[in-house]
C-alpha cells in the first residue's frame with residue numbers, strides 16, 4: 001500500500017481561502033493588513049523565499065513592504081529600521097529573514113521587534129506565552145505542521161511523536177505545541193538531536209515522525225514502524241546539473257524509500273514549505289485584528 005501524500009499546497013490554499021474574508025473586513029474598515037519583510041544581504045535562497053512571501057501577500061490583499069539592505073549593514077542600522085517599523089502604523093507584521101550575516105546578533109534584533117508585530121513568533125515573549133499555553137503569535141513552521149496533521153486526519157492527540165531536530169525555529173517550539181493541552185496538541189513528544197545515542201530506536205516506536213534537522217534524506221524506511229506518519233520539514237538544495245535551476249530540493253526524509261512503508265507522508269516541495277508561508281499570512285491577519293482591537297492603530 002502506497003502512503004497517503006499530504007498535500008501542503010492544497011491545505012495551504014484552503015487556509016488562505018479562510019483568511020480572505022478577514023482580510024476583506026480589515027480592508028473595508030480602511031486599514032488593510034501590512035507585512036514588512038526585511039532581508040539583509042543577497043543570499044539567493046533567502047531572496048527567493050522573501051520574493052515568494054511578498055507574492056503571497058499580494059495575492060490575498062495584504063500590503064507588503066520589502067526592505068532590502070546591503071550585506072554590510074550594521075547592527076545599529078538594522079535595529080533603527082526595526083524601531084521605525086515598530087512605530088509605523090501601516091505595518092502589522094515584521095519579519096526579519098534569517099540567517100543574518102555573522103556580524104549581526106540575530107537574537108538582539110529579534111528581541112527588538114514589537115511582540116504585537118512578531119509574525120514569525122520568534123520573540124522571547126511570544127515563545128514564553130506559547131510555552132504557557134497563552135494566546136500568542138506562534139512560529140509559522142511548527143503551526144503549519146500542526147495544522148497539516150489536523151487537516152489531513154492525523155490529529156496528534158494521544159500519539160507518540162518523535163521530532164528529529166531541536167532548532168529554535170522548528171524542533172524546539174514544535175515539541176512544545178504538540179505537547180500542549182489544547183487542540184492540535186496532547187501528543188507524547190520525544191526530541192532527538194545530534195547527541196541522541198540511537199535515533200533509529202526512538203523513531204521505530206513513533207506513530208508520527210517529524211524530520212527537521214536539515215540533513216538531506218536522513219530519515220529512511222528502516223527507521224520507522226509500518227504505517228507511521230512522516231512529516232518532512234527539510235528544504236535542502238542539492239546540486240543537480242540536470243535540474244532546471246541547477247539544483248533539486250530534497251527533504252530530510254528519503255521520500256521514495258518511505259512511500260511504501262509510511263501510511264502518510266509530506267512531499268518536498270509542496271509539503272511543509274507552503275504551510276509555513278501561509279501561517280505567516282495567518283499571523284499577519286491575527287496581528288492586524290489584535291492591533292485594531294486594542295486601539296494601537
Ligand SMILES: Nc1nc(=O)c2c([nH]1)NC[C@@H]1CN(c3ccc(C(=O)N[C@@H](CCC(=O)O)C(=O)O)cc3)C=[N+]21
Nearest residue numbers: 049095096097098099120235269270271273274276277
Ligand atoms: N525570519 C524567518 N522566517 C522564516 O520563516 C524563515 C526564515 N527566516 N529563513 C529561512 C526559512 C526557510 N523558510 C521557508 C519557507 C517556505 C519554503 C517553501 O515554500 N518551499 C517550497 C519550495 C520553494 C522553492 O522552490 O525553493 C516548498 O517546499 O514547496 C521554504 C523555506 C522560511 N524560513
